[in-house]
Amino acid sequence: MTAQIIDGKAFAATVRAQVKEQVAHLIADHGITPGLAVVLVGEDPASQVYVRSKGKMTTEVGMASFEHKLDVDTSEAELLALIETLNNDPAVHGILVQLPLPGHMNSDLVINAINPAKDADGFHISNVGLLGTGQKSMVPCTPLGCLMMLRDHHGSLSGMNAVVLGRSNIVGKPMAQLLLGDSCTVTIAHSRTKDLAAVVRGADIVVAAVGRPQMVPGDWIKPGATVIDVGINRIDKPEGGTRLVGDVDFDSCAAVAGAITPVPGGVGPMTIACLLANTLTACCRANGLQEPEGLTA
């Protein structure tokens, strides 16, 4: 059999369209424009690209975008003062501090200075704990995107066996919590796991987030399983040059799986779409309005 390809690019566009529609309602019915503030410290080229595209998409869905670009030698105290201002600014519903921060700053301290209710990335320690205990929280964007794709493909995930490969704080752990929240039986496997192949073979859903190119071969996949590939790795092509691959070996896995996300064009595009969804959610909560359906955990 050949797996259905889950088109993340198209699905992300659908999510952004939903966000756009909700934003239009908020503006028309309540006079509220959701706002996302993005803070970039320094001139890391990759970060600049992200911040630019976040800003562009924020305006495209009708939200207000506030970009704050700070010099690389900005002091931590100045950054914390800016965050405090944004925390208190009623026009700002979501705050994102682009990581990595320069070496002289303590990222944990900075992230935890964000008002948890405005924490669009879901990295504040209280949000981590709220998600970890199944309470309402702001949810990290990448795992939220994976969850939306899985729900879209399967409807209910209840009772399915899910294996999350990788236990990172930004993907693996929150992914496991979200899948538990949707009543999957969840195994978190990682570099210490003894028989990875056997563990993965038991899974109806595999989420790979280990950062190792093409680590998961097709013969680890249960026939018909859904494979979500979070990895983005650049490898050399035999004929020269490089290309992007995921954490799963796409061709062999696609031959066995029921559905699979490609790299690129799978999980990647969902991340910014979920950032916008999170900002919308934060805005609705801040104004005591009903949360947007289908756009939250």
Next chain:
Amino acid sequence: MGDHRLLNGKAVRVRILNEVKAYVDSLRGGPIGRLVSISIGDNPEVAVYVRNQARGAAAAGLRFDQQLWGNEITQEECKRLITEMNDDPDVLGIILQRPVPDHIHVRSLQSAIHPLKDVEGMNPASIGNIVYSDVALAPCTAAASVELIKETGLNLKGLEVVMIGHSEIVGKPAAMMLMAEGATVTVCHHMTRSVAMHSRRADVVIVAVGKAHLIGPEMIKPGAAVIDIGINQIVAPDGSARIVGDVATDEVLDIAGWITPVPGGVGPVTVATLMRNATVAHERQLAVGWIS
């Protein structure tokens, strides 16, 4: 307690409480604040927990302040009193007993307890730290389970652990703690299709469901360790009541490598981990300069 397969919670409790006492003694009379236990409204079950904790504190050499707040106290008043305790250097840690009356929002009060005084590990930020693998100040029952697994001498790295039950105060934090220690953790619950399929593969099975004798020997791999967190009261045909766990202990004993008895397994260790959390809170308050 002759059977070496039974993990003796009472002995672990004594060991931990002695460690805490040694810590307190090492301060040589230097100041260490008191633990405050808050019960809201009169509840005989809660009173049993509080008595147990008071005994544990006494054994560890810690002062224990039992407060009983009236049933009619408001949420705002509770919050105000907790905030005062956060600022009071003589309060080492705050324990909020549950259940609370219906008009009290317990989560909001748990969030009001400062993480450095949160000896029960219930503030979302405390749970966040557990998720991020900083596990020194963990919810007591989860910490007690991990302690008893370590008591077997099994190396947690690469160990297959199946957690049955995903409650917020036991299952989820225990799963995160064990993952931080390098175990491969699977969390099962009432929607799991076949719990046995998972549990039979496991080197360690932890059960926290609250159903008497849910887990039989057919669900356990020979030689595995079984940690039973359940506390269920059952009534025998003759009308006598007794406490049993979630595991059919006698039957599982024939196949398991280790098992925690109920009572006498996880329960006694829980209070001891609360006292150990108090020493962690003390160290952290010292480290940030709250106290000297």
